[in-house]
Amino acid sequence: MQKKSPSLRASIISSLRQRRNRAGTLSGIAGERLSGTLVASYNVHKCVGVDGRFDPERIARVIAEIGPDVIALQEADKRFGEREGLLDLAWLEQETGLVPVPLGNASRAHGWRGNVVLFRRGIVQDVHQVSLPGLEPRGALVVDLDLESGAALRLVAAHFGLLRRSRSQQARRLIEIMQSRDERPTLLLGDLNEWRLGERSSLKELGPAFGRLPVPVPSFPSGLPLLALDRIIANRPEILSDVEVHDTPLARTASDHLPIKAYVDPGLQSLALPESAETDAATASEATHAMLSERPLPLPEALSGDTGERRNRELVRKAGVRLKRAVSRTLRRREPPSR
Template identity: 55%
Template sequence: MTPPDAEQGARGRAGRSPRARTQKLFGTGLARNLAGSLAALRDRHGVPVLPSVPLPPTTGPEITVASYNVHKCVGTDRRFDPSRIAQVIGEISPDILAVQEADRRFGRRTGLLDTAALRDCGLQMVQVSRLPDGHGWHGNALLVRQGTALQIHRLSLPGAEPRGAVLVEMELPGGRLRVVAAHFGLLKRCRMRQSAAILEAIGRGPTMPTLMLGDLNEWRPGRRSSLRPLESLFGGVSFGPPSFPSRMPVFALDRILGWPHGLVREVRAHDTPLARIASDHLPLKAQLSLAQAAAGENVAEAA
């Protein structure tokens, strides 16, 4: 059964062609040439497709991390289908997964994910929701394969619309890790304040490798990017792999970031036929090496 907010959205979009919906979302000019716009932006601002300096060789075991805006489990075909979302997650087989829009947006914020299917994938929900039948905090859910949550911090982010983030300090088989799962707002000035709030919250905690995942709603590069405050910790964040819209991914709205340098490797979109239908965003996935992070911290201390 489709949730009420999904039904209202589907009725509002009924009768519009895909081109009309795209023009409404992105503007007529961009809609005419979606396929080439990201490449043009990268070229205009001198942003390479791949990092210009290769990362050092990895050491020790790696784990797979992922971020996925599931659009309240409503696909590009406007069907509410949590099992389909679970299948996409099963394709990725992540060890740590941040999910955005995991709960109903209006009324009681009950969870929308197929938790039984996700358990079959080996993932357990971190209890970030304050509701017994909720999955996330402001829609941000966190799932892990192995690990223990030591501290959970729920942030209400500043801005014109309700947004939030969760910071979870975890004990993993490879060591300790802080995981930040966030969904930023639609206005640039709000995203700037939200970036600052995240950094402040990280600064209040102990020093440890930090992973940030989520839909940060920013595709602009360089000085125009609202994510520039995050560069003070995570380095360059201007671009990630294009993940939106899922049927023709052009805009890099989603991010996987890590500190120290070398913690996160090989960030890419999970682009499969099922992922292009299950949500309006493609998931992002990456490899994470806690051993590499420890080596980076030791080098920084020696310097």
């Protein structure tokens, strides 16, 4: 039976206790790998650490620590202007074997609106770049990936907005896309920016496709993780292990988010590719990569022009302030006495 999601306050108190209990220990080093396909999600905060230093190499070393087979990154490109990519992809490929899902565009960005999916070995069968509704320029990558292990997965790598209404709209948009495509085991990975739990959470919109959401794992802020802003969710919960936070000294400094990770069991029948599909995939690898192109699914923007941009930024700034206040209020509350 799936565990019931705790209240926000209970989740934060549990996180504080767990962190106190594991003080001085390291978790999540690549040498401790379990069996299965390791998937991860990491908001790299435009490669700026909690010390205020821009250091792409430090982010790359955290990714190498994790040792993932597939990882979804958020904020891997500059947010404004040409959205130039910030990571050294050549170093990552050399040191970890990870390469980005090809998007087939001429942009200098690594991904789509800051979202990047890196994978180690496999065949990209399809990819779509999705524009998400809301006041901020948010997006998602929908990738159909056949892994070398034999797993056939759909990955939805997303970064939701700071406004609750926008997050609800964005969740509904992803559900619409999933329902309009061929059925595949699907993982939703990314920074979903939702700290509320239960009925107040905008993520309840994901229910039609994902059912009851797994117990959240706090990953933000990285120095003292209290809020589960980052998520890995499966539409078939049986394929996914418990989600864990990758909490190491380097990860606590490299970004304001800690990475999260989980294992997909490639031995499950629900993930297996049909034999004909395996044969086709083996012969179509190069052609598939060459054919992939930017195929955004745009939605109309709520506002346009300089006035709209200024208003959008002000709303986002206020949402960030509310997030900080939510953390402060929760920390000021005392744990109720046991009975």
